Amino acid sequence: MDPPLVNDSSFSAANPSSYTLSEIWPFPVNDAVRSGLRLAVNSGRVFTRSEHSGNKDVSAAEESTVTDLTAGWGSRKTRDLNSEDDSSKMVSSSSSGNELKESGDKKRKLCGSESGNGDGSMRPEGETSSGGGGSKATEQKNKPEPPKDYIHVRARRGQATDRHSLAERARREKISEKMTALQDIIPGCNKIIGKALVLDEIINYIQSLQRQVEFLSMKLEVVNSGASTGPTIGVFPSGDLGTLPIDVHRTIYEQQEANETRVSQPEWLHMQVDGNFNRTT
Amino acid sequence: MVESLFPSIENTGESSRRKKPRISETAEAEIEARRVNEESLKRWKTNRVQQIYACKLVEALRRVRQRSSTTSNNETDKLVSGAAREIRDTADRVLAASARGTTRWSRAILASRVRAKLKKHRKAKKSTGNCKSRKGLTETNRIKLPAVERKLKILGRLVPGCRKVSVPNLLDEATDYIAALEMQVRAMEALAELLTAAAPRTTLTGT
Numbered sequence: 001m002d003p004p005l006v007n008d009s010s011f012s013a014a015n016p017s018s019y020t021l022s023e024i025w026p027f028p029v030n031d032a033v034r035s036g037l038r039l040a041v042n043s044g045r046v047f048t049r050s051e052h053s054g055n056k057d058v059s060a061a062e063e064s065t066v067t068d069l070t071a072g073w074g075s076r077k078t079r080d081l082n083s084e085d086d087s088s089k090m091v092s093s094s095s096s097g098n099e100l101k102e103s104g105d106k107k108r109k110l111c112g113s114e115s116g117n118g119d120g121s122m123r124p125e126g127e128t129s130s131g132g133g134g135s136k137a138t139e140q141k142n143k144p145e146p147p148k149d150y151i152h153v154r155a156r157r158g159q160a161t162d163r164h165s166l167a168e169r170a171r172r173e174k175i176s177e178k179m180t181a182l183q184d185i186i187p188g189c190n191k192i193i194g195k196a197l198v199l200d201e202i203i204n205y206i207q208s209l210q211r212q213v214e215f216l217s218m219k220l221e222v223v224n225s226g227a228s229t230g231p232t233i234g235v236f237p238s239g240d241l242g243t244l245p246i247d248v249h250r251t252i253y254e255q256q257e258a259n260e261t262r263v264s265q266p267e268w269l270h271m272q273v274d275g276n277f278n279r280t281t
Numbered sequence: 282m283v284e285s286l287f288p289s290i291e292n293t294g295e296s297s298r299r300k301k302p303r304i305s306e307t308a309e310a311e312i313e314a315r316r317v318n319e320e321s322l323k324r325w326k327t328n329r330v331q332q333i334y335a336c337k338l339v340e341a342l343r344r345v346r347q348r349s350s351t352t353s354n355n356e357t358d359k360l361v362s363g364a365a366r367e368i369r370d371t372a373d374r375v376l377a378a379s380a381r382g383t384t385r386w387s388r389a390i391l392a393s394r395v396r397a398k399l400k401k402h403r404k405a406k407k408s409t410g411n412c413k414s415r416k417g418l419t420e421t422n423r424i425k426l427p428a429v430e431r432k433l434k435i436l437g438r439l440v441p442g443c444r445k446v447s448v449p450n451l452l453d454e455a456t457d458y459i460a461a462l463e464m465q466v467r468a469m470e471a472l473a474e475l476l477t478a479a480a481p482r483t484t485l486t487g488t
Contacts, residue, residue: 199429203435209463210462
């Protein structure tokens with residue numbers, strides 16, 4: 001930001017080479033710095049808001065925009081103020097009382113010119129080039145769109161826009177998607193509404209399937225006890241399946257898939273059964 | 282001098298500004314997970330997987346029968362329930378093996394076999410009478426969970442190896458396990474029908 005214009009009257013004619021800081025900078029540093037910072041911060045906020053809204057009137061009560069650009073303003077402001085308070089202490093210790101009075105008068109003049117938008121007015125960088133209302137609109141059009149890396153969420157009144165709440169919302173959506181996938185698998189579960197009832201149906205269905213497996217295993221045991229042993233098929237290993245590691249299983253299955261001929265299931269099973277399960281009378 | 286008094290806001294902000302992870306990476310991971318899940322569901326519905334499972338089950342049944350045939354006829358009545366349980370265990374193990382250890386439930390079933398063998402070698406722990414009373418007290422004082430959480434806990438117990446799993450992963454495992462169970466039921470029903478049909482046919486022919 002450029003410093004405001006300083007009149008010739010502020011320089012002493014007797015000694016033009018040696019100037020003190022208070023003569024070059026005609027008003028107290030502390031207030032000026034703070035006012036400048038406020039202007040800069042406010043202008044920054046306005047511009048980020050206008051970039052993302054895209055020439056739409058967004059009322060603060062209706063919608064709130066969350067961008068990454070406005071994330072760290074508060075911390076920056078405090079840091080800058082702390083650093084500049086030290087510098088202002090140094091400046092005030094070097095300046096004398098008379099100089100402060102003069103600078104106070106000049107400050108009043110400058111404030112008056114600021115209110116009238118004169119030549120010596122302090123403007124933030126964003127507002128210097130803007131001539132009127134039309135030029136602002138053209139500026140906003142010329143500015144590029146925000147990059148896609150920024151998360152830009154618009155939430156209505158009452159909807160949270162925190163990171164935690166967004167993550168929770170995403171988690172809930174993921175769970176609901178998987179619940180719908182489960183509903184599609186389970187027969188007669190599409191009509192049921194509510195997580196608890198859907199989970200009840202899922203539990204009942206799994207239990208019924210497990211009971212079916214148990215019943216079929218008993219049935220197979222009864223049939224299997226009467227059947228005699230036949231010649232073994234050479235595809236499978238003679239060892240127990242459970243004791244083998246997973247990689248060995250994988251190799252066995254790949255070999256089996258390569259060796260298997262594509263036959264319809266009933267014929268294939270008949271071949272297996274007829275070859276091995278012959279009852280002796 | 283003046284520039285030092287007015288530090289530019291852009292320069293101060295760059296150090297504190299953090300880069301957020303891109304949304305595209307997480308979205309890609311989710312899409313990949315969905316694709317894998319859909320493929321596994323389709324795989325369980327194919328005829329080929331059912332054939333492989335039935336073939337392995339026939340082999341396992343033959344081995345079970347060979348073991349049971351060595352025992353005498355007097356002991357067979359006692360071993361009926363044990364044999365049925367053994368057949369069920371072998372059917373589950375074959376199912377887990379046909380899943381190729383890609384899911385938690387299949388790995389849990391395959392690992393339970395090893396645990397069962399290890400338990401035989403260990404000595405049985407002595408149980409004291411005080412433990413029962415303590416358990417009773419804790420059960421009465423236990424806080425009731427909400428309905429959904431309670432049912433999710435039950436679902437976690439039903440799906441093997443999913444007791445301490447997050448809700449989305451549990452639902453994924455449940456979908457895969459249900460599809461596998463359906464395939465197992467279909468294969469076992471077909472096998473049982475064929476075996477029952479084969480038994481009277483062999484007696485009629487006299488072979």
